[in-house]
Amino acid sequence: MKTLTLKLSEEEHRMLKVVSALKGLTIKSFILSLVKNTITEEDLAKDSPIASQVNNWLKKLEESNFDVTRDPIYNMEGFDSDAPADLSINHDKYIYGKGSENV
Numbered sequence: 001m002k003t004l005t006l007k008l009s010e011e012e013h014r015m016l017k018v019v020s021a022l023k024g025l026t027i028k029s030f031i032l033s034l035v036k037n038t039i040t041e042e043d044l045a046k047d048s049p050i051a052s053q054v055n056n057w058l059k060k061l062e063e064s065n066f067d068v069t070r071d072p073i074y075n076m077e078g079f080d081s082d083a084p085a086d087l088s089i090n091h092d093k094y095i096y097g098k099g100s101e102n103v
Contacts, residue, residue, distance in 0.1 A: 020030035
């Protein structure tokens with residue numbers, strides 16, 4: 001099972017919510033039905049242009065032996081900052097001041 005994260009505009013989300021509700025489906029079920037009803041066996045056939053392109057790309061990726069740990073960005077450490085070490089945990093304290101009475 002794979003997880004897919006999808007960013008939608010407010011309008012796209014509203015349309016998806018309305019249409020799936022009208023069909024009596026959850027958004028997840030509606031999207032899954034679109035995938036199942038849109039991708040055909042022909043699309044997945046080994047001799048189809050789409051499958052051929054995807055398979056070629058996957059083959060090149062496998063042959064490249066790409067090692068993400070050798071990517072300079074992977075090994076890059078955080079940037080230097082004057083921010084407090086606990087900023088991500090205590091951000092409210094730094095934004096609104098000490099205590100929750102200011103929140």
